[in-house]
Structure formats: structure tokens, C-alpha cells
Amino acid sequence: MSHFKRPLLPLRRPFLLGLTGSIGMGKSTAAAMFERVGVPVFDADAEVHRLQGPGGALVAAIEARFPGTTGPQGVDRQKLGARVLGNTHELAALEAIVHPAVFRAQKRFLARHRARDVVVLDIPLLFEKGGWRRVGAIAVVSAPAWLQRRRVMRRPGMTAAKLKAIRRLQVPDRVKRARADFIIETGRPKSETQRQIRFIASCFHAR
Ligand SMILES: CC(C)(COP(=O)(O)OP(=O)(O)OC[C@H]1O[C@@H](n2cnc3c(N)ncnc32)[C@H](O)[C@@H]1O)[C@@H](O)C(=O)NCCC(=O)NCCS
Numbered sequence: 193m194s195h196f197k198r199p200l201l202p203l204r205r206p207f208l209l210g211l212t213g214s215i216g217m218g219k220s221t222a223a224a225m226f227e228r229v230g231v232p233v234f235d236a237d238a239e240v241h242r243l244q245g246p247g248g249a250l251v252a253a254i255e256a257r258f259p260g261t262t263g264p265q266g267v268d269r270q271k272l273g274a275r276v277l278g279n280t281h282e283l284a285a286l287e288a289i290v291h292p293a294v295f296r297a298q299k300r301f302l303a304r305h306r307a308r309d310v311v312v313l314d315i316p317l318l319f320e321k322g323g324w325r326r327v328g329a330i331a332v333v334s335a336p337a338w339l340q341r342r343r344v345m346r347r348p349g350m351t352a353a354k355l356k357a358i359r360r361l362q363v364p365d366r367v368k369r370a371r372a373d374f375i376i377e378t379g380r381p382k383s384e385t386q387r388q389i390r391f392i393a394s395c396f397h398a399r
């Protein structure tokens with residue numbers, strides 16, 4: 193069980209279930225599985241992609257602060273990542289541009305789903321940025337480290353050095369597991385993961 197102090201939130205609708213996990217642990221796959229069983233998901237990372245994509249609302253602000261990192265396709269994430277991952281000061285400057293816009297999008301999502309029993313907030317940095325204080329329960333996706341590495345190293349543009357820099361920024365998997373209310377094991381067949389997710393969703397329906 194977790195030993196960190198999370199304030200007891202008043203029961204409210206919808207119940208906010210935070211979904212998080214380290215790079216390559218299977219968050220996106222798990223989020224899709226929640227949607228399959230009828231739980232709306234706010235995908236913070238997808239929102240960042242939208243805001244940074246072609247015509248995205250943050251492209252101009254990012255170009256102004258990080259010249260040369262955008263083009264007709266919006267933000268070039270490889271270039272921007274090379275500037276900020278591993279550089280605390282620069283990353284903080286990027287976060288100051290991105291996070292408020294993501295938070296506003298999350299508020300709009302919650303307003304749209306006011307009548308639901310439960311929604312999932314898929315937030316990669318739930319522990320790192322303090323979002324854990326605002327959710328009613330936390331589900332962590334987790335798999336053995338060797339499997340995580342194998343999944344991530346397959347991605348285009350990924351290098352051992354980049355993975356190392358990213359892992360240094362993230363709360364370690366064992367800490368996330370210790371803080372979780374639910375651990376979603378993704379090192380197993382997807383059918384089992386889906387079954388686990390159906391069970392978790394059922395805990396919050398029709399309270
Ligand atoms: C730095 C960027 C351009 C790198 O993009 P890229 O497509 O190369 O990598 P990706 O987004 O998949 O991130 C790789 C890994 O780094 C982690 N990461 C990204 N941003 C951060 C951050 N601010 N702090 C800690 N870890 C981070 C992600 O969780 C992921 O596991 C991009 O992540 C970004 O714009 N980050 C700032 C916005 C942010 O905080 N996003 C995180 C989720 S909302």
C-alpha cells in the first residue's frame with residue numbers, strides 16, 4: 193500500500209482515475225483499453241501533440257523561445273527534444289509554455305464529461321508534476337525493465353543516451369508501483385491486461 197499522503201477528495205462526479213507509467217510501459221495501449229470498456233480518456237500527451245502539430249496553438253510561442261525547432265509541420269520534436277531533454281532550465285521553459293495549455297484542455301474535457309461516473313486522465317508526468325494530488329485513484333502501467341527497454345529501443349530516433357536522459361527525468365517504476373492504487377501489468381498477454389482494466393473500470397461505475 194502507498195505511504196504518501198494524498199488528500200481525501202470529496203466524492204465527486206466524475207471520479208478521476210489517473211493513469212500513468214514510465215516510457216514504453218504501455219500507457220497508450222491501456223488508455224485505448226479503458227475507452228473500449230466505455231471510459232472516456234483525456235490523453236495529455238495527445239493534447240501536447242495537437243498543440244505542437246501543424247497549425248497548433250503553441251507553435252509560435254515555441255519558435256519564439258526555441259528558434260529553429262518548428263516548421264510547416266509544426267514542432268520538430270526531435271530537434272526540440274535535443275534542446276530540452278537533459279537540460280533542466282530549458283525543459284522548465286518549455287513546460288511553462290505547454291502545461292498551462294494542457295491543463296485548460298483537461299478542464300474542457302471534464303466539463304464535457306460531467307455526467308459520467310468515471311473518467312481516466314492519462315498523464316505521463318502524474319507523479320513528477322503533482323497531478324497525483326488532484327485524482328481520486330491512480331493506476332500505474334508497469335512491465336519488467338528489460339521489456340520496457342526492448343519496446344522503447346524499437347522506436348525511430350531512440351538512442352541509448354536519449355533513453356537514459358528520459359529515465360533520469362522520470363520517477364522510477366518501483367516508486368510508481370509503490371504509490372499506485374492499481375498496478376496494470378503490461379508484460380502479459382493483452383487479453384489479460386484488458387481483463388484487468390475491465391475490472392478496474394467496474395470498481396467506479398454506478399457508485
Ligand atoms: C521534449 C519533447 C519535445 C520530446 O518529444 P519526443 O516526441 O521526442 O518524446 P516524447 O514526447 O515521447 O517523450 C519521451 C519521454 O520523455 C518524457 N518527457 C517528456 N517531457 C517531459 C518532461 N517535461 N519531464 C519529464 N519527462 C518528460 C515523456 O514522458 C516520455 O516518456 C516533448 O516531450 C515535449 O514537448 N515535452 C514537454 C511537454 C510535456 O511535459 N509533455 C509530457 C506529457 S504531458
Ligand SMILES: Nc1ncnc2c1ncn2[C@@H]1O[C@H](COP(=O)(O)OP(=O)(O)OP(=O)(O)O)[C@@H](O)[C@H]1O
Pocket residue numbers: 213214215216217218219220221222237316333343377378379380381382383385
Ligand atoms: N499486455 C500489454 N499491455 C500493453 N501493451 C502491450 C502489452 N503487450 C504488448 N504491448 C506492447 O507494448 C507497447 C507499449 O507501448 P505504448 O505506446 O502503449 O507505451 P506508452 O507507455 O504509451 O509509451 P510512452 O510513455 O513512451 O508514450 C506497444 O507496442 C504494445 O503493443
